[in-house]
Amino acid sequence: MPRRRIGFWYRFAAMLCKPPLVVLIKRDWRGMENIPADGGFITAVNHNSHIDPFAYGHFQYNTGRVPRFLAKSGLFGKGFVGAAMRGTGQIPVYRESTDALSAFRAAIEAVERGECVAFYPEGTLTRDPDGWPMTGKTGAARVALQTRCPVIPVAQWGANEILPPYSGKPHFFPRKTHRVLAGPPVDLSRFYDREMTPELLKEATEAIMAAVTARLEEIRGEKAPAVPYDPRRERLEQRRRTQQQSHGPAAPAAVGEAVQEEGQST
Structure with a gap:
């Protein structure tokens, strides 16, 4: 299948964004040969800075296969931003949908x-x-298993040194290096032709995240934690600590209820 033309809006966005990116950020980009030349595919990318969509988008644009990001449907309304989102072919996610697959x-x-x-x-x-x-x-696993398309794990590091997560103060100088490493497709074939249960999707997602993390380990030259940080687990721990502080010895029962409630909400 031929690749889609980049189009006016994407070229216009590149014209606006690439000059400051080139001036402010050095680049160490590897693995472009793993980006498919033709056909549909997914890139699974780690996210560590509010500006890394621009830095990663620059890498992906230079491969000739421009990325279509998923974004909140509210950004696709009227005005310049909505026109740019639609014109560049970004993908609205309708979070109000009750069907997890239809959201994608x-x-x-x-x-x-x-x-x-x-x-x-x-x-x-x-x-x-x-x-x-x-x-x-x-989400990525759902789409990958539905379409059986290649999933390319992409790790990036460096945009977070310019603008750390949850920080509003950028640090452009001294000039930072944006490092990207795209790996070979994740082998998800063992998940094909099986019922798409929550357990299956969790296992496929873990395989994708393990591939992304392995690429980041290569970039950083160090090992990631054996157990990835889990926001859900951290919320449960926080609730457990709060219950213990509030109720003392009565906390275990309350914690059990909290865990059960958390499990029902996911």
């Missing part, structure tokens, strides 16, 4: 058209204290 229907259709769809599987900026990828959400 547009992503599935984009892959089937031969597009590159970029996922941040963590769903938000990492909360790991050392910037390692957290546990992932299942």
Whole structure:
């Protein structure tokens, strides 16, 4: 399948964004040979800075396979931002949908058209204290198993040194290096032709996140924690500590109820 033309809006966005990115950020980009030349595919990318979509987008644009990011549907309304989002082919996510798969229907259709769809599987900026990828959400795995498209794990590091997570103060100088490493496709074939249960999606997501983390270990030259940071587990621990402080010896029963309630909400 031929690759989609980049189009006016993407070229216009590149014209605006690339000059400051080139001036302010050095680049160490590897693994472009793993980006498929044709056909639809997914990139699974770690997320550690509010500006890394621009830095990663620069890398992906230079491969010739422009990324279609998933974004909140509210950004696709009227005005310049909405026109740019629609014009560059970004993908609206309708969070109000009660059907988890239909929330990603547009992503599935984009892959089937031969597009590159970029996922941040963590769903938000990492909360790991050392910037390692957290546990992932299942959206990328859902789309991958539905379409059987290649999933390219991509790790990046450096945008977080310019603008750390949850910080509003950028540090452009001294000039930082944005490092990207794209790996070979994640082998998800063992999950094909099986019922798409929550357990299966969790296992497939863990395989994707392990591949992303392995690429980041290579970039950073160090090992990631054996157990990824889990925001859900951290919430439960926080509730447990709060219950213990509030109720003392009566805490275990309350904690059990909290765990049960948390499990029912996911």
